[in-house]
Amino acid sequence: MSPASGAVQIFLDRDFKGASATLDEGSYDVNHLQAGAVGNDAISSLKVADGYEVTVYKDAGLKGDSKTFTADAAALGEFSDTISSLKVTKKGVVAPAPRSSVPRIQFRYPDGALVPQDIIAPLG
Numbered sequence: 001m002s003p004a005s006g007a008v009q010i011f012l013d014r015d016f017k018g019a020s021a022t023l024d025e026g027s028y029d030v031n032h033l034q035a036g037a038v039g040n041d042a043i044s045s046l047k048v049a050d051g052y053e054v055t056v057y058k059d060a061g062l063k064g065d066s067k068t069f070t071a072d073a074a075a076l077g078e079f080s081d082t083i084s085s086l087k088v089t090k091k092g093v094v095a096p097a098p099r100s101s102v103p104r105i106q107f108r109y110p111d112g113a114l115v116p117q118d119i120i121a122p123l124g
């Protein structure tokens with residue numbers, strides 16, 4: 001199944017029951033969870049939309065033991081009621097290649113100031 005909307009749906013109870021919250025792509029820290037309907041150390045099941053994955057962490061700040069889910073999970077095992085932060089990403093997205101191979105051409109503004117490298121380097 002897929003969430004009705006958003007990339008990931010989290011639930012207070014196992015088997016997709018109880019209070020829930022829908023999350024879009026991004027990172028969520030303990031304060032986000034505390035402000036939501038589910039809360040900190042409370043997630044017990046979750047749904048993941050096609051093309052997304054969610055990495056959950058036992059501690060705040062995307063730290064501590066972690067596990068990545070790429071599909072719906074009706075129970076979270078040792079992660080049940082422990083999750084304090086999480087990250088929702090598109091599945092299979094890898095970090096861009098290092099830029100070390102980009103030619104280091106330098107440009108200057110008319111006043112002589114060096115244009116920052118990142119502005120002129122091609123993406124990826």
Ligand SMILES: [Ca+2]
Nearest residue numbers: 058082083084
């Ligand atoms: Ca925790």
